[in-house]
Amino acid sequence: DAGITQSPRYKITETGRQVTLMCHQTWSHSYMFWYRQDLGHGLRLIYYSAAADITDKGEVPDGYVVSRSKTENFPLTLESATRSQTSVYFCASRGQGLSGNTIYFGEGSWLTVV
Amino acid sequence: SQQGEEDPQALSIQEGENATMNCSYKTSINNLQWYRQNSGRGLVHLILIRSNEREKHSGRLRVTLDTSKKSSSLLITASRAADTASYFCATNMDSNYQLIWGAGTKLIIKP
Numbered sequence: 001d002a003g004i005t006q007s008p009r010y011k012i013t014e015t016g017r018q019v020t021l022m023c024h025q026t027w028s029h030s031y032m033f034w035y036r037q038d039l040g041h042g043l044r045l046i047y048y049s050a051a052a053d054i055t056d057k058g059e060v061p062d063g064y065v066v067s068r069s070k071t072e073n074f075p076l077t078l079e080s081a082t083r084s085q086t087s088v089y090f091c092a093s094r095g096q097g098l099s100g101n102t103i104y105f106g107e108g109s110w111l112t113v114v
Numbered sequence: 115s116q117q118g119e120e121d122p123q124a125l126s127i128q129e130g131e132n133a134t135m136n137c138s139y140k141t142s143i144n145n146l147q148w149y150r151q152n153s154g155r156g157l158v159h160l161i162l163i164r165s166n167e168r169e170k171h172s173g174r175l176r177v178t179l180d181t182s183k184k185s186s187s188l189l190i191t192a193s194r195a196a197d198t199a200s201y202f203c204a205t206n207m208d209s210n211y212q213l214i215w216g217a218g219t220k221l222i223i224k225p
Binding site: 105106107 | 159
């Protein structure tokens, strides 16, 4: 099973450029999430989506934009990348009800902003 | 904000020994989950324990939850080299989507 895939896995970009990280899941999970992981901070939620066309801010949304036109896709865009956005980005998904307690993660996207 | 805090931050033990990691949290929870992250990979769910449960087992994993102390522990018995990873606890405060994550414990199993 394909599960949840992220692309690109590695990206180097320049300050001020727009970058989009893609996330695709094959389970038709309702909820999808974007986290960033930085040393010493654990995982911090950037944005989440409860269903197609429904998105909401997490803990650290500034500088990021998301969309969810289809259930399976949840792209994350950095509109004007900054060095502080250098991080590892994880997309995740979960279902609903009791089966939705487990979150499934993608393999991560390593982003370096120079 | 960080709800869960793991202790220790790093742990290095010999293969075959048991590894114990602890997680403390600040507010009432619905459930607490443990995840493993191998180097350079995404997180993988290990086990979930609900607020009305005190202990749960899954293979070589044993999780305990003490809601009065707002703490949980993860015990890995008979450790193997493949257990080398970072372990994170995450708390869910109600039935909504959000998990609050700790900074993780880095476990190294020496052969």
